[in-house]
């Protein structure tokens with residue numbers, strides 16, 4: 001799940017329909033209105049298997065070329081080998097892969113870019129990587145649509161007295177130092193927003209929600225297990241309560257009685273003038 005360096009294609013496939021339902025369509029339409037006439041080039045950062053491309057391509061004019069960036073070549077390959085989405089005029093898009101660390105981006109890499117996108121990325125980046133992305137956008141004067149960064153706000157219903165403790169431990173786990181990296185976790189989107197604003201750019205934020213209930217019980221179950229495991233790793237003292245808490249919540253999921261609202265922030269950033 002988001003916040004862990006290794007991301008599986010299966011997890012990305014499971015979350016794709018909910019991500020598509022949650023992302024801000026208003027920001028997508030606003031980004032589409034900024035596109036120039038003629039061919040456009042979109043760079044999708046931390047593309048994984050291409051979920052953002054499949055969702056956004058039909059909002060944008062064509063002809064479209066997508067350049068997918070990720071440090072896991074196997075994930076990008078799934079996007080390249082899979083079904084190509086169509087643009088707003090029903091023409092298939094072209095897709096290319098770029099494997100590497102986003103921290104090494106240069107503004108000159110995006111000389112031809114019309115739009116930079118990302119989804120479920122800012123919370124797993126370090127400050128160096130985020131700064132590299134913002135600097136590259138600003139250098140290329142290229143608008144950015146950065147969707148679905150977690151904010152750490154989670155509401156389970158029905159409520160339980162342990163919810164807040166598990167949420168706090170999970171949020172701390174996201175920003176722990178691991179494998180020589182310190183991820184920004186729930187601060188990622190607000191830090192990117194501040195960096196763009198300080199560069200003199202305009203930023204339009206939109207709060208977006210995962211609404212998980214009995215219609216998405218598999219995703220809810222997997223999200224919940226990952227959330228609790230991370231919380232316990234961060235705060236081993238929670239282990240004493242975890243068995244009872246997990247058993248109760250999993251039985252509520254099985255009976256279709258648990259719902260979770262998981263808040264995210266989408267950002268559209270663009271230069272003045």
Ligand SMILES: C[S@@+](CC[C@H](N)C(=O)[O-])C[C@H]1O[C@@H](n2cnc3c(N)ncnc32)[C@H](O)[C@@H]1O
Nearest residue numbers: 007012046047048051070071100101102119120
């Ligand atoms: C949570 S996944 C989201 C994937 C995809 N955007 C989606 O919405 O399905 C984050 C992705 O960012 C990639 N990633 C994270 N940090 C990266 C970095 N510094 N450089 C390149 N890729 C990175 C991961 O490999 C992973 O595929």
